[in-house]
Amino acid sequence: MSNAVEQSSPTEESEVLVEVEGLKKYYGGDGLFADPPVKAVDGVDFEIRRGETLGLVGESGCGKSTLGRTLLALERATEGSIVYNGTDVTTLSGTELKEWRKNAQMVFQDPESSLNDRMTVGEIIREPLDAHDWKTMNDRRERVLDLLSAVGLPDKHYFRYPHQFSGGQRQRIGIARALALEPDFLVLDEPVSALDVSVQAKIISLLEDLQEEFNLTYLLIAHDLSVVRYISDRVAVMYLGKIMEMGEAEELFTDASNPYTQSLLSAIPEPDPTETSRRITLSGTPPSPSDAPPGCNLSTRCPAKIKPEAYANLDSDLWNAIEQFREVVRERARITLSTSDRVRRRFDRFERFDDIEESMADTFDDLEVPERVDEQIRTAVEMVKRGRPTEAQEHLYDEFASVCDREPPEMHKVSASGRYSYCHRHTDEYEDVGPVITRRADSE
Numbered sequence: 001m002s003n004a005v006e007q008s009s010p011t012e013e014s015e016v017l018v019e020v021e022g023l024k025k026y027y028g029g030d031g032l033f034a035d036p037p038v039k040a041v042d043g044v045d046f047e048i049r050r051g052e053t054l055g056l057v058g059e060s061g062c063g064k065s066t067l068g069r070t071l072l073a074l075e076r077a078t079e080g081s082i083v084y085n086g087t088d089v090t091t092l093s094g095t096e097l098k099e100w101r102k103n104a105q106m107v108f109q110d111p112e113s114s115l116n117d118r119m120t121v122g123e124i125i126r127e128p129l130d131a132h133d134w135k136t137m138n139d140r141r142e143r144v145l146d147l148l149s150a151v152g153l154p155d156k157h158y159f160r161y162p163h164q165f166s167g168g169q170r171q172r173i174g175i176a177r178a179l180a181l182e183p184d185f186l187v188l189d190e191p192v193s194a195l196d197v198s199v200q201a202k203i204i205s206l207l208e209d210l211q212e213e214f215n216l217t218y219l220l221i222a223h224d225l226s227v228v229r230y231i232s233d234r235v236a237v238m239y240l241g242k243i244m245e246m247g248e249a250e251e252l253f254t255d256a257s258n259p260y261t262q263s264l265l266s267a268i269p270e271p272d273p274t275e276t277s278r279r280i281t282l283s284g285t286p287p288s289p290s291d292a293p294p295g296c297n298l299s300t301r302c303p304a305k306i307k308p309e310a311y312a313n314l315d316s317d318l319w320n321a322i323e324q325f326r327e328v329v330r331e332r333a334r335i336t337l338s339t340s341d342r343v344r345r346r347f348d349r350f351e352r353f354d355d356i357e358e359s360m361a362d363t364f365d366d367l368e369v370p371e372r373v374d375e376q377i378r379t380a381v382e383m384v385k386r387g388r389p390t391e392a393q394e395h396l397y398d399e400f401a402s403v404c405d406r407e408p409p410e411m412h413k414v415s416a417s418g419r420y421s422y423c424h425r426h427t428d429e430y431e432d433v434g435p436v437i438t439r440r441a442d443s444e
Ligand SMILES: Nc1ncnc2c1ncn2[C@@H]1O[C@H](COP(=O)(O)OP(=O)(O)OP(=O)(O)O)[C@@H](O)[C@H]1O
Pocket: 027, 038, 039, 040, 058, 059, 060, 061, 062, 063, 064, 065, 066, 067, 223, 289
């Protein structure tokens, strides 16, 4: 248990290289009649220390690549600051931005498509040097030869073409190119996921050697959690545009605090088949990043969600059924109605959502439903049938929402090393995450 804190860590011995505050990256949403924006990154605060590897994990679409690209100013931030070595990168443009970009580069996932097949390897690696008019042509050639050697490729590859190489070799070329301008900071976006396992190990070891040799700082985006655990000093866990938990890698992997991290980690297969660990499944599907829940981002799927006071002692199956039904109504509210549907609704002829009755029956038929709950559900069903799912959604929210639906959680320091996590359960007011998840899983 802990209290909400300003972001801080007692182990902040090393120098901070990148400091991110309130960073948001939204797509679209401009204009009077536009759809709501896609909130790919929705207010993240963290820092990256010089020389460390920060792992960034989370389900597909949670905003990892967007965050990586925004940190490199390849995307313009919607809000917030990215202070790199004292400079707020979000305020740079033109020559200043071009000059800054030397410091920070990206290594892409797919070595098949990220290299231009019409250029020789030498030209590919030299291109950033040419673009920045770096020293003389002779110096550039020397630099490329040095880089080839640094990534373990012989000089003779200078005049060859990328298609003559294997995936691993192509990734070495991509890494050499990223290093050309002597950056301090690299975003590695799934750098090994397109490679065979045996090749993955070699590229990881190369990245480690280069980090040591050139004192590089890495942000490593990867979906393979074992790779992240192996290579990262610290790890940030992202869900729906927000960081849910962040801290020392080994500690986070063995003692996660946030329900989302616990669920993500429970999906890793046990190396020892005699050990059985429980898989924590999240209900439903992730909400759209253009329609995130108003409270905690995880509130629609959380395995440790807090129940509202009036229903604190409600049977777990019934509680799950209510949550499931709320999700069904939420899905209906996301459907854009055609003009004819809206006309029918106006004249009380709307029938498109009549099957909500069936969904209600499927969800609640085997359960004992108290009168108060029954009444609320039936009212919502009538609203949906009349073509007003948003009203139904609000009606269910008013009755069944808990603190998790209503308020975004604050950041809490959850370990002595300074790991932090966003969850309402990290306060003394509520039972801790672990026992709740275990009890709910046992009762299923
Ligand atoms: N240029 C864009 N325009 C509109 N939406 C975008 C754009 N780029 C990303 N998105 C949306 O932003 C959200 C986050 O995408 P992003 O690629 O950053 O996620 P991710 O975690 O890196 O996913 P993955 O692991 O699959 O690469 C997604 O909903 C995606 O569709």
